[in-house]
Amino acid sequence: MNITDIPLFSMLKGRLGYLSDRQNVIAENIANANTPGFVARDVKPFDIAAYTQGTGGAGAGGQLSVAAPVMTRPNHMAGTPLRSTNDQKYARAVKAGDSETTLDGNAVVLEDQMLKLTETRMEYDAAISFYQKSMGLLRMAARRPGS
Numbered sequence: 001m002n003i004t005d006i007p008l009f010s011m012l013k014g015r016l017g018y019l020s021d022r023q024n025v026i027a028e029n030i031a032n033a034n035t036p037g038f039v040a041r042d043v044k045p046f047d048i049a050a051y052t053q054g055t056g057g058a059g060a061g062g063q064l065s066v067a068a069p070v071m072t073r074p075n076h077m078a079g080t081p082l083r084s085t086n087d088q089k090y091a092r093a094v095k096a097g098d099s100e101t102t103l104d105g106n107a108v109v110l111e112d113q114m115l116k117l118t119e120t121r122m123e124y125d126a127a128i129s130f131y132q133k134s135m136g137l138l139r140m141a142a143r144r145p146g147s
Contacts, residue, residue: 009131009134012134016124016127016131019123022043023117025043026042026116030108030113032106036105037104038108039107040108040109040113041094042116
């Protein structure tokens with residue numbers, strides 16, 4: 001059994017992928033802070049509800065891989081399995097609405113980018129912490145009683 005077969009870990013994987021993509025977009029914005037005509041970009045916010053429904057809250061398509069429901073009796077309702085697209089990118093960049101544009105057309109505000117980078121780092125740390133706690137619970141559940 002793969003650890004990402006568990007919906008919680010699959011969602012965490014998607015979240016971490018989203019945050020990694022966002023950090024890449026922000027780093028690209030910072031790298032192009034002096035490029036004439038460059039417009040800052042950002043990624044769509046991560047939507048857990050859309051993500052778990054397989055519509056890809058971050059605009060990347062469904063990320064959650066869940067086994068298809070099995071009909072064991074004739075009166076069971078047929079379910080539709082969620083899509084599994086684990087290898088797609090997690091987020092797409094969109095133009096950010098930064099307020100300042102220089103005379104050469106550059107619209108990157110370094111202070112805004114640094115705030116976004118810090119915010120992304122804090123969210124990444126929180127997701128990693130949640131992942132570690134969840135792994136600890138799994139280990140505790142798998143241990144022999146009394147050990």
